[in-house]
Amino acid sequence: MPADLSPSGDLIAVLRRVREAGHTTRADLGRDLGLRRGVVTQRVSALLDLGLVDEAVTRRSSGGRAPRELAFRRDAGFVLVADLGATTLVAGVADLSGALVATRESPADVTDGPERVLEQLESTWVDLVQESGVGRERIWGAGIGVPGPVEFATGRPISPPIMPGWDSYPVRERLATAFDVPVWVDNEVNLEALGESRIGLGRGVAEMIFVKMSVGIGSGVISRSVLHRGANGAAGDIGHIAVVQDETATCRCGNTGCLEAVAGGLSLVRTATERAALERSSVLGRMVDEGQSLAVDDITSAAGSGDAVAVDLLTHSGRLVGDTLSTLVNFYNPGLLVLGGRLVQGNDVVLSTVRETVYGRSLPLATRNLVIARSELGPLGGLVGAAVMVVDELFSRTRFPLWSPQKSPHGHPEIANPR
Incomplete structure (x- = not known):
């Protein structure tokens, strides 16, 4: 696929490739993305300045200067994740690669309604942030899966059969207000599919x-x-x-x-x-x-x-x-x-x-x-998928330019609003 010739498009393409590759070099990026060396240098410099890429590993030289490898800064930020089932709530904190750094499972009855269940989730997330040692200001976003149909654009459950009281409830708005970060909501099975696709068997x-x-x-x-x-x-x-x-x-x-x-x-x-x-x-x-x-x-x-x-x-x-x-x-x-x-x-x-x-x-x-x-991935697949969903949205072409000038999406919950 030809690279997007706009500066923001190139920047996102380079970042995506570094994320996918694990470790790569400027030369590899230019070859893989079809970008000139000067463009790659500019985009990598911007990502280094944003703290999203690290340059620490040096490959063995085959003659001349040894190329320095680039790696994605998975710990540049963290995301809150949750998988709400009919009778259980699994919550966690994940880094930007989707790796879970803290998790907790507890009984939760979805029929108790959104006020009670989300209050439990908020309390659990606060505890996990403290236990994991991740500063609250380093939380970049939040993602939750619920056991019912969700209008993804608004983050609201729509006529969910097993979730009385949740119809059109503003899940995104409530959690965004509580943690001052952008929030995305989806059906729990969608998130398990996403996690399995990106990190599991798929x-x-x-x-x-x-x-x-x-x-x-x-x-x-x-x-x-x-x-x-x-x-x-x-x-x-x-x-x-x-x-x-x-x-x-x-x-x-x-x-x-x-x-x-x-x-x-x-x-x-x-x-x-x-x-x-x-x-x-x-x-x-x-x-x-x-x-x-x-x-x-x-x-x-x-x-x-x-x-x-x-x-x-x-x-x-x-x-x-x-x-x-x-x-x-x-x-x-x-x-x-x-x-x-x-x-x-x-x-x-x-x-x-x-x-x-x-x-x-x-x-x-x-x-x-x-x-x-x-x-x-088993029972943790929903958490992994929630993390992947949030990170994909944060680094998308429409949302990345909204927060990258501030170097962090924390404090900008409006980023997740429909566009």
């Missing part, structure tokens, strides 16, 4: 689908190495595809027969509780007899111990999800299909069933080079 894969199977079911789509959000931010919501004609299978979205309503963790827990006491279920049956309330993790753990009901439920879920994904594989033809979430992490039943179903029902050409694998 590195170097241009076309990828990430599927999260947990209490609910959702997916994130990577197209040409970029997260595809769709026209309004609703892309990838496969949990609400109708898969059965069953009026009793009521989904949290208000419709019936949705994939999430028959294959998601909430549905499996309900069915497991009903079946465990009636059928041969050595693990789940004993738990129900003892009066315990079952959870998603109990089903995956029981399946690992050979519990017949648990294995049957997970197999059924995997087959329904696999049928749905086979349609998407035929339609989109990804090179990688990554499965994450609590229904996948604790056992191999779902993964193996999805593989068998997708490979069996999709067209041969669509699956010729398709890899189906478990997430490499």
Whole structure:
């Protein structure tokens, strides 16, 4: 791709290349980006002045002066990150490469509403900033994933089925006011897909689908190495595809027969509780007899111990999800299909069933080079993706010029506003 000839475009292109390469030289930058040596020198000098690039490592010379290597200053700033699920809140602090320097997981009920949950998040972030030793003024931005549809431009959840009280709530504005930094909000599965694409299994894969199977079911789509959000931010919501004609299978979205309503963790827990006491279920049956309330993790753990009901439920879920994904594989033809979430992490039943179903029902050409694998990042993928999202936005062509003259986006929350 030819370089942008504007000074800011060249600057961002050079910075992006240094970030991607890890270590590089001025000569490499000129060759890779098609820029003249004088232009590269000017842009590198500007990045050194901004504190975004460091020049410390010297390569071995092949004759003449040894070239000095350039490296991205991953510790030039830090970002606050959070992944809000239906029942848990995972929060952290990450550097500009997406590496997590501090994390904390705590119970949180999304149905408690935005005031209570975001107050908990704010308190957690304050503690993590103190514990990590990162000065508050070195926080450059914040990113959060929530378990529902998000209008990305405004950072507001829109009619989220499992988030009562969150519809159109100004999440961005509240957190920006609390920490005086730009804030971005997205669907949690989108962020897991972004993290997996950039730092996990999807590195170097241009076309990828990430599927999260947990209490609910959702997916994130990577197209040409970029997260595809769709026209309004609703892309990838496969949990609400109708898969059965069953009026009793009521989904949290208000419709019936949705994939999430028959294959998601909430549905499996309900069915497991009903079946465990009636059928041969050595693990789940004993738990129900003892009066315990079952959870998603109990089903995956029981399946690992050979519990017949648990294995049957997970197999059924995997087959329904696999049928749905086979349609998407035929339609989109990804090179990688990554499965994450609590229904996948604790056992191999779902993964193996999805593989068998997708490979069996999709067209041969669509699956010729398709890899189906478990997430490499696991439960921290959402935090990594949140960090990647924030850093990508800060260094984008539209936003970088807004804060680079001040050398820091801290104190400029308006940077994240729609443009």
